[in-house]
Structures are given as structure tokens and as C-alpha cells.
Amino acid sequence: MKDRDKRQSIIEACLRMNALGINQGTSGNVSIRHGDGLLITPTSTPYETMRPEQVVQMSLDGSHDPAQHPSSEWRFHRDILKARPDVEAVVHAHPTYCTALAIMGMEIPPVHYMVACAGGDTIRCAPYATFGTQELSDHAVRALEGRLACLLAHHGMIAVGPSLSKAIWLAVEVETLARQYHASLQIGKPPLLSKDEIEKVRARIAGYGHADK
Secondary structure, three states: OOHHHHHHHHHHHHHHHHHOOOOOOOOOEEEEEEOOEEEEOEOOOOHHHOOHHHOEEEEOOOOEOOOOOEOOOHHHHHHHHHHOOOOOEEEEEOOHHHHHHHHOOOOEOOOOHHHHHHOOOOEOEEOOOOOOOHHHHHHHHHHOOOOOEEEEOOOEEEEEEOOHHHHHHHHHHHHHHHHHHHHHHHHOOOOOOOHHHHHHHHHHOOOOOOOOO
């Protein structure tokens, strides 16, 4: 994919996040691997007016054109891509139900087999740290070990994937799981699927999800 096409795909992903209802305003941010670095959304820029040239190219050491201003969350985007060679895209958003659970410091347990799509038998909740800090980045990287999604306490969620389309797809699935878990809690204590069952599901759903062209 050409440089400009990659930049445009980030803008389209941001617009799609809001259209899907998993994000509001400019609170979310998106990055994709690009050469030896990454491309990431600029800070505080309305998605509707964002232009490809505003998307920030950044090296893995954090350096970038000083005339540009990357998302305040660039650290965990950079650190996730450094730590995870299997990841090509990182999506961060503040979907309502994920964030409600994250406010309560709750992970998403195996209440539904689709939890397996995030890589394990739970979707962890990383401890709270101030947005944009190295501390938050460290928490996020740990919460994503062996996983493709996590919640961030008092903040939101992160979904990653082998492509931007799959990361967006997973973000929607995780918010759906959060909504289902929240609804179940209103009825009582939901029964959980076993670790063995989630492993069976993981084996069956390899490649499941958004089919890239």
C-alpha cells in the first residue's frame, strides 16, 4: 500500500469508529506499522477535516517532524508495535460499555465464546495511569501479552491486529462483549466458559473475523 493510501486508511478508520458508535469526537486514535516506524493520527484533529498529510510519521524512537503533533497516546502505539511483531495496527477508543467496565476495573471474563477472538480466555483491564504517559504504555503492553485487546482502567480500550480492518473489527466485537457482560450482570452472576472450551474455540476460529481483500 502506498504512503498516501495508508494515511487515508487511517482517516477512514477514524470516521468508521465514530460511525460504528465505538468512539466519540476525537478521543480515539489509530496507528499502523510503516517501514521501520509507524503512521499515527495527529492530536486534537476532527476526523472529518483530517487530511492525509496531517497523519504523523514517527520512528520507533519517538522522533517525528517537529512541525507535526502526534496523538497524545503515541507512546503505547509505539511500544505495542515494538513489542509485538505480529501486530500491524493499533486502535484505541472510548466505547461506552468497555469504558464502564474499565471504570470499575473489571476485565471481561469468558461469558461468551467470542472472548477467544481477543486471544485468550479473558480481556484484561490494565491498571490506571495518566493518559499519554510511559506508565500507561507499560501497563497496556503487559495487559496485551498473549492478547489482541485490553481495557484501560478509567479510560477505554485497545484492539490490535494484523491489519487495520481486523483491529477495527475486533474493537467492535470487544464492545459487543462488554455490552453483553454488562447486561448479564444486571440479571445475576453469569456462568463462565472453561479455559479448555475457550482453547477449543481459539483453535476453530483461526482467521475468523474481517476478511481482508
